[in-house]
Amino acid sequence: MEIQEEILTIILHSAHCKNHCKDALDTAKNGNFDLSSEHLTQAEDYIHQAHNIQTNFLTKQAQGEIISIDLLTVHAQDHLMTAMTELSLTKELINMYKLIQSNLTTS
Numbered sequence: 001m002e003i004q005e006e007i008l009t010i011i012l013h014s015a016h017c018k019n020h021c022k023d024a025l026d027t028a029k030n031g032n033f034d035l036s037s038e039h040l041t042q043a044e045d046y047i048h049q050a051h052n053i054q055t056n057f058l059t060k061q062a063q064g065e066i067i068s069i070d071l072l073t074v075h076a077q078d079h080l081m082t083a084m085t086e087l088s089l090t091k092e093l094i095n096m097y098k099l100i101q102s103n104l105t106t107s
Contacts, residue, residue: 003068006053007076013050014079017043021083021090028094031101036094043087050080 001009024039054077061067 003057004072006057007072010050010053010076011079013046013053014076014083017046017050017083018086020046021086025090025093028097031097033094033098033101040087040091040094043090047080047083047087050083054080 020039020043024036024043027033027039028036057067067073
């Protein structure tokens with residue numbers, strides 16, 4: 001895969017991660033924690049794939065290969081970092097939904 005394709009793949013995988021985070025949150029709001037968990041698993045898979053591409057870039061650069069940094073590369077990094085943050089926050093919010101649901105059923 002060429003560098004440009006890899007950069008676009010980071011953006012694509014990050015977008016898929018964000019979409020699954022939204023779906024996970026929506027299903028958790030409705031109390032469907034099993035489906036929510038499935039969406040989180042898919043989100044994590046996409047973010048790992050995107051992160052692996054980024055890690056490969058960093059490894060190549062550390063080995064002396066010149067990696068062109070342009071606006072698209074910066075854009076991909078932005079998407080990756082926001083997706084990672086969104087995944088982390090989504091997990092926390094789902095845990096809060098579970099806690100709320102648990103307290104409602106024990107009251």
